Amino acid sequence: MLAGSILLFLLVVGLFLATVFVPRFGRSISPRNWIIGGGIFLPLPILLALTFYALWQGEYLLRGGGGFPLQSPLRVEAHGTMWQWRFSYPDIRGATPTSGTLHIPTGRTVEIRVSSSDVIHSFWVPRLAGKIDAIPGHTNYLRLRADRPGRYGGVCSEYCGTGHAGMRFVVQAHTQEDYLAALAEEGGR
Amino acid sequence: MSRSGEQHRSPVASHHALERIWETKPGWGRLAAVNHNTVGKRFMLTAIVFFAIGGILAMLIRTQLASSKSAFMDAEQYAQVFTMHGTIMMFLFAIPFFEGLAIYLLPKLLGTRDLAFPRMSAYGYWCYLFGGSMLIVALLGGVAPASGWFMYTPLSSSVYSPGINSDVWLLGITFVEISALSAAIEIMVTILKLRAPGMSLDRMPIFAWYMLVVATMMVIGFPPLILGSMLLEMERAFDLPFFDPTRGGDPLLWQHLFWLFGHPEVYIIFLPAAGAISTILPVFAGIPLVGYRIIIAALVSMAFLSFGLWVHHMYTVGIPHVGLSFFSAASALVAVPTAIQIFAWLATISHGTPRFSVPMLHIFGFFFVFVIGGLTGVMLAMVPFDWQAHDTHFVVAHLHYVLVGGFVFPMLAGIYYWLPHISGRRPVQHLSHAAFWMVFIGFNVTFFMMHLTGLRGMPRRVFEYPPEAGWEVLNFISSMGSFVMAMGFALIALDFILIFRFGRPFRRNPWRAGTLEWAMPTPPPSYNFASLPIVDRRADLLEPDRLGPLLASGQGYLGFTRNGRMELLGVEIVSGRPEQVVILPHRTYLPLVAALTTAAFFLSILFKLYWLAPLALAATIIVFLGWTRDTALNHDTGLLAIGHGQALPSHIQAERPPSWWAMVFAIIADITAYVSLLFGSLFLWISAPNWPPQQGLEVGSAVPFAVLAVALGTIVLAGRMASASGRCRAGWLYLAVLAHAIAAAILVWLALFVAPDPRTHAAAASAFVVLLYAALHHGIGTVFAGYGIWQIRKGFVSDKRNLDLRLGEIWHTYSALLGAISALFPVLLAGLISGGSP
Numbered sequence A: 001m002l003a004g005s006i007l008l009f010l011l012v013v014g015l016f017l018a019t020v021f022v023p024r025f026g027r028s029i030s031p032r033n034w035i036i037g038g039g040i041f042l043p044l045p046i047l048l049a050l051t052f053y054a055l056w057q058g059e060y061l062l063r064g065g066g067g068f069p070l071q072s073p074l075r076v077e078a079h080g081t082m083w084q085w086r087f088s089y090p091d092i093r094g095a096t097p098t099s100g101t102l103h104i105p106t107g108r109t110v111e112i113r114v115s116s117s118d119v120i121h122s123f124w125v126p127r128l129a130g131k132i133d134a135i136p137g138h139t140n141y142l143r144l145r146a147d148r149p150g151r152y153g154g155v156c157s158e159y160c161g162t163g164h165a166g167m168r169f170v171v172q173a174h175t176q177e178d179y180l181a182a183l184a185e186e187g188g189r
Numbered sequence B: 001m002s003r004s005g006e007q008h009r010s011p012v013a014s015h016h017a018l019e020r021i022w023e024t025k026p027g028w029g030r031l032a033a034v035n036h037n038t039v040g041k042r043f044m045l046t047a048i049v050f051f052a053i054g055g056i057l058a059m060l061i062r063t064q065l066a067s068s069k070s071a072f073m074d075a076e077q078y079a080q081v082f083t084m085h086g087t088i089m090m091f092l093f094a095i096p097f098f099e100g101l102a103i104y105l106l107p108k109l110l111g112t113r114d115l116a117f118p119r120m121s122a123y124g125y126w127c128y129l130f131g132g133s134m135l136i137v138a139l140l141g142g143v144a145p146a147s148g149w150f151m152y153t154p155l156s157s158s159v160y161s162p163g164i165n166s167d168v169w170l171l172g173i174t175f176v177e178i179s180a181l182s183a184a185i186e187i188m189v190t191i192l193k194l195r196a197p198g199m200s201l202d203r204m205p206i207f208a209w210y211m212l213v214v215a216t217m218m219v220i221g222f223p224p225l226i227l228g229s230m231l232l233e234m235e236r237a238f239d240l241p242f243f244d245p246t247r248g249g250d251p252l253l254w255q256h257l258f259w260l261f262g263h264p265e266v267y268i269i270f271l272p273a274a275g276a277i278s279t280i281l282p283v284f285a286g287i288p289l290v291g292y293r294i295i296i297a298a299l300v301s302m303a304f305l306s307f308g309l310w311v312h313h314m315y316t317v318g319i320p321h322v323g324l325s326f327f328s329a330a331s332a333l334v335a336v337p338t339a340i341q342i343f344a345w346l347a348t349i350s351h352g353t354p355r356f357s358v359p360m361l362h363i364f365g366f367f368f369v370f371v372i373g374g375l376t377g378v379m380l381a382m383v384p385f386d387w388q389a390h391d392t393h394f395v396v397a398h399l400h401y402v403l404v405g406g407f408v409f410p411m412l413a414g415i416y417y418w419l420p421h422i423s424g425r426r427p428v429q430h431l432s433h434a435a436f437w438m439v440f441i442g443f444n445v446t447f448f449m450m451h452l453t454g455l456r457g458m459p460r461r462v463f464e465y466p467p468e469a470g471w472e473v474l475n476f477i478s479s480m481g482s483f484v485m486a487m488g489f490a491l492i493a494l495d496f497i498l499i500f501r502f503g504r505p506f507r508r509n510p511w512r513a514g515t516l517e518w519a520m521p522t523p524p525p526s527y528n529f530a531s532l533p534i535v536d537r538r539a540d541l542l543e544p545d546r547l548g549p550l551l552a553s554g555q556g557y558l559g560f561t562r563n564g565r566m567e568l569l570g571v572e573i574v575s576g577r578p579e580q581v582v583i584l585p586h587r588t589y590l591p592l593v594a595a596l597t598t599a600a601f602f603l604s605i606l607f608k609l610y611w612l613a614p615l616a617l618a619a620t621i622i623v624f625l626g627w628t629r630d631t632a633l634n635h636d637t638g639l640l641a642i643g644h645g646q647a648l649p650s651h652i653q654a655e656r657p658p659s660w661w662a663m664v665f666a667i668i669a670d671i672t673a674y675v676s677l678l679f680g681s682l683f684l685w686i687s688a689p690n691w692p693p694q695q696g697l698e699v700g701s702a703v704p705f706a707v708l709a710v711a712l713g714t715i716v717l718a719g720r721m722a723s724a725s726g727r728c729r730a731g732w733l734y735l736a737v738l739a740h741a742i743a744a745a746i747l748v749w750l751a752l753f754v755a756p757d758p759r760t761h762a763a764a765a766s767a768f769v770v771l772l773y774a775a776l777h778h779g780i781g782t783v784f785a786g787y788g789i790w791q792i793r794k795g796f797v798s799d800k801r802n803l804d805l806r807l808g809e810i811w812h813t814y815s816a817l818l819g820a821i822s823a824l825f826p827v828l829l830a831g832l833i834s835g836g837s838p
């Protein structure tokens, strides 16, 4: 997409400069062909291809990346309030809710149920997935998947008041083996 | 006497005679200005002042973001600053600036003397000035709106923004929008009706086509925002829960209403600029614009498409992916009409013999910057990409590439091109080039970096960011670039001043253009043309140098004065055949007074002095009614001579005068608001949580409905009988007053006493507002009917002079229809509720 854009940009600006500064440039092309060629035949195929690719890519991301998952996704909940995120783990018996840090296992698709009870926030972990809004009165779902253990930074990306810039959180990905232990330890604290 | 005009006078004598009628008086008289030259320049100058204020705020933003933990502003101050920056740039700079340009230019390009409703333009200007000042005063007082320029609720609701900050936005912007809406209606009517004889639609200068499309979009696009603002203000002031999810409201309703306006808004801002390019570029290419018809087709398709794209601002709110892909495809498709225009311009240059000059330099700036903005726009239209980039600085970069590329650069080209027209002086070129390059380079340095910070995850609207995020260097470069750009803008402002001071005067048509605005002395006289031109070919292929002296010596139409009246020609819409003599009302202080009472209305709501609001509203209506007396006639007139041996009826006796069309367009705008309201309520039923309401919707019994039906029928009948010829017009109008009053009373009674308390649930609140909406229209109906009675009494009405009664008839019929739908709507809603949720 980036390379294509650079090409198109150079094409249009180049054409502008050429028509202005190179005498008789493009005179042999009839106005009609200029318009039909550049205005319709140039953009249409590109847009068509791009739109379908985006649709396919969107479906892929909605599954949380990866192939069709065999395992059902692990469900967790993210609840935004002014100005912190609270996470709970309905699929894991006895897990206590955490705030500011979301613990997930690696190699498994996680389905996050995103909600809010005050204003609109938006849940975003740039390195793992796109964003989804937390809207009071609605629940939204986002799937993501971390293949490697580690800390992934997250932010609130919808303006939600003076604490917006500080409404950060961390997604901590643990290997499958460590995961339960990490959650239990979190509860013990 | 009325035939004094037929003998020719010397150009100088005719100039003095016309100037005496059309000019704006000096001193206090300036406040009474209604002339489009004055009002247009005021709009542009005021918009430039707001641009400077918005620009200073932008510098504050960039200063804050130059380092990671900046102590320059705190979060609250930063929120006010970015909200006001966006709000000022969109509502107080971009829209009013192009309105001013259109107000100044259109009558000249179309070959006429003024706009259709000069008093309306003056009123619009004062509304803009007062509404805008409200926002600036709030900014200085530290109580400016702080929820972002799209004011998402619940953050902007009374719970999370308890101060008056949000009210300032909702009321101030609505105030300004009134001016935009009235300007839009006026521009539509002017383009359709007030052209030079012979200028058929397909001979119009291309700028008029652009503005016709833009004005139509405004008439349809602004009402949803005005409605949304009123609903949110009602929620804040009276606790009607339209957007409160705990009581059946939905924050998403606001987002839909806002973007239903907000997306077309972007094209509303871009198209006038594109129109300027389509006008200027062919002049420098030395040949007429290529692809006139396909450009018009592209414009119209763009207008249609732009109303189907708003959801691309809402990809992350949880709408199903398949639904999003439709909007994504439509968003990508807009690139096609845009590309058509761009390639038509390229074809024009390539087939001409281009000259390079300062306006062309800015058009180069447009090509360079706008194309990048367009390409990032296509990227953002792709759903998965937007999931990443949405609400980051990538979007900030994109929107500035589009707005600065697609509006600021073309408008700078336009200013450099038309400043000689306004000032009568040619540019001195020394500064212009340096200033352009500073703005151009500064701009690209500033905003290119934001693409990168955005892609690296920097959200927008953050007042600080962690040092370890690694955005600091890029942000610092960006801030440096913005200071270079600011200096460039300062140089441009200086350059403009220098043109006025030191520019060389010129005789006529400095750019060798082919459009009518150059067929007049510069600076232009208040009446534009001493006599009106006759157009026999496309109106960008004319010869101003030949036409100018001809028109000045009175050889066109209406080359004389008659009874001190301001006269111009109204034409048949499609063919441009002259059809009526339009008589405009004179300069007056009334628009200023009306704007002051309107300001009193908005301020009384802002400060919760609710008893004052109806008084201010009534005062405004009375002042409005006072406007009409200037052109009223108490006797029928015969045909009026227009020169060249032809004679036409005055507009008062014409079938379809400008005010008739204005009424139609105003009702279209009103219908848009009403339909948004109905669909908004249905949207809540479909989407909002906590439906159905606990308490069922009580809708009233058969008796009041029967009385209402009779009243509505009476209104329609009485309106029709009063405007048809006959003796007892006044009698019918008395009946109409009574029927309107009864209808309004029943609707209010249903709203207040039958429907459940509107504060309990959004369903009840919707029914409440729908009923009051119709009641308000019946209230206005009584004013129309009462005004008709007064006119009959004064002898202003006859079988030929029944225009105001015909306008009244349109209103009576329309309000009766609203009354019926509004009374039935709660029944429908109740049925849907008891039928369960969908």
Ligand code: HEM
Residues within 6 Å of the ligand: B055, B058, B059, B061, B062, B082, B083, B085, B086, B087, B089, B090, B093, B094, B148, B149, B150, B396, B400, B403, B404, B407, B408, B446, B460, B461, B462, B482, B485
């Ligand atoms: C003169 C140079 C300008 C600079 C340096 C500038 C800078 C900025 C920056 C840095 C932001 C992002 C603030 C944030 O999200 O934290 C912003 C937002 C914005 N700017 Fe500009 N801007 C400029 C001109 C304009 C112009 C000409 C327009 C429109 C015609 C405009 C419209 C907006 C809008 C609508 C926003 C969004 C405000 C919001 O998030 O509520 N800006 N600007």
Ligand SMILES: [Cu+2]
Residues within 6 Å of the ligand: A120, A121, A122, A156, A157, A158, A159, A160, A161, A163, A164, A165, A167
């Ligand atoms: Cu936030």
Ligand SMILES: [Cu+2]
Residues within 6 Å of the ligand: B262, B263, B266, B312, B313
């Ligand atoms: Cu948009």
